[in-house]
Amino acid sequence: MKTGVGLPNMIPGTPAGDLLTWARTAERRNFSTLSVVDRLVYGGHEPVVALTAAAAVTTGIHLSTQVLIAPYRSATAPLAAQLASLQQLSGNRLSVGVSSGVRPDDYEAAGASYHDRGRRLDKMIEEMTGMWSEGRVCARPDVLPELLVGGRSEAALRRTARYADGVVVTNPPASYPERAAQAQELWSEAGRPGGPRMVAQLYYALGPDADEVASGYLHDYFAFAGPAAEFLAKGALTSPDAIREARDAYAAAGCDELVLLPCSSDPDQLELLGDVLELGR
Numbered sequence: 032m033k034t035g036v037g038l039p040n041m042i043p044g045t046p047a048g049d050l051l052t053w054a055r056t057a058e059r060r061n062f063s064t065l066s067v068v069d070r071l072v073y074g075g076h077e078p079v080v081a082l083t084a085a086a087a088v089t090t091g092i093h094l095s096t097q098v099l100i101a102p103y104r105s106a107t108a109p110l111a112a113q114l115a116s117l118q119q120l121s122g123n124r125l126s127v128g129v130s131s132g133v134r135p136d137d138y139e140a141a142g143a144s145y146h147d148r149g150r151r152l153d154k155m156i157e158e159m160t161g162m163w164s165e166g167r168v169c170a171r172p173d174v175l176p177e178l179l180v181g182g183r184s185e186a187a188l189r190r191t192a193r194y195a196d197g198v199v200v201t202n203p204p205a206s207y208p209e210r211a212a213q214a215q216e217l218w219s220e221a222g223r224p225g226g227p228r229m230v231a232q233l234y235y236a237l238g239p240d241a242d243e244v245a246s247g248y249l250h251d252y253f254a255f256a257g258p259a260a261e262f263l264a265k266g267a268l269t270s271p272d273a274i275r276e277a278r279d280a281y282a283a284a285g286c287d288e289l290v291l292l293p294c295s296s297d298p299d300q301l302e303l304l305g306d307v308l309e310l311g312r
Contacts, residue, residue, distance in 0.1 A: 035064030039296035043074035054085035098181035100132035197228030204280035
């Protein structure tokens with residue numbers, strides 16, 4: 032199983048220098064993937080811009096939007112062109128993960144409707160992949176980006192089976208096998224050979240104040256979820272043993288890649304994670 036790491040693009044106040052140091056360090060420590068998350072109404076860096084900056088200071092690490100909330104964007108063509116350009120300029124290192132999202136405030140700020148976001152996501156995926164394949168609105172990438180779908184619902188898994196190469200899940204290790212089995216069942220029902228690429232992601236923090244750092248960030252980030260924010264914050268991995276146990280459990284369940292998302296943009300957090308996972312210096 033591969034192990035990737037998130038870029039701290041949605042941690043408020045992350046300086047440009049730390050963001051670029053994080054990208055270089057992730058590559059030096061041999062993480063498989065550098066991913067970005069997406070939220071409009073929050074004090075972070077726009078994900079495609081942040082990932083482009085990371086691409087400019089790295090040469091081999093895989094890059095992933097994990098995930099873009101595509102339907103709050105007003106049109107497909109500009110997004111398709113951005114991502115096709117990033118795929119070309121990065122040397123074909125991009126996976127495009129998309130989702131419909133669950134935050135009404137992002138849609139309100141963008142002037143987009145919330146209630147039909149799932150249907151609009153389906154349409155955007157169809158349009159975007161068509162534009163890439165046909166070379167419309169942008170130069171056709173030499174290699175089309177891998178397409179991932181994120182989400183906790185059955186609809187997200189059906190969308191994966193219909194359109195995508197894989198799925199991004201946030202299930203903890205205990206419930207991951209059931210989720211993976213459901214994804215495989217729907218994939219097979221759709222008549223597709225093999226199975227979807229399975230990518231899991233969890234938040235982490237390390238160091239003497241790891242619990243406080245994770246709790247503070249995640250309660251703020253998930254404040255929109257109300258009481259559920261407490262449950263989400265408690266899911267963070269905040270010790271070396273917890274990280275290693277989660278990694279081993281996902282690997283044993285057949286997961287293809289685990290991506291660990293930071294709760295702090297301090298570059299030392301990435302060095303600590305690399306040490307815990309015994310990844311290269």
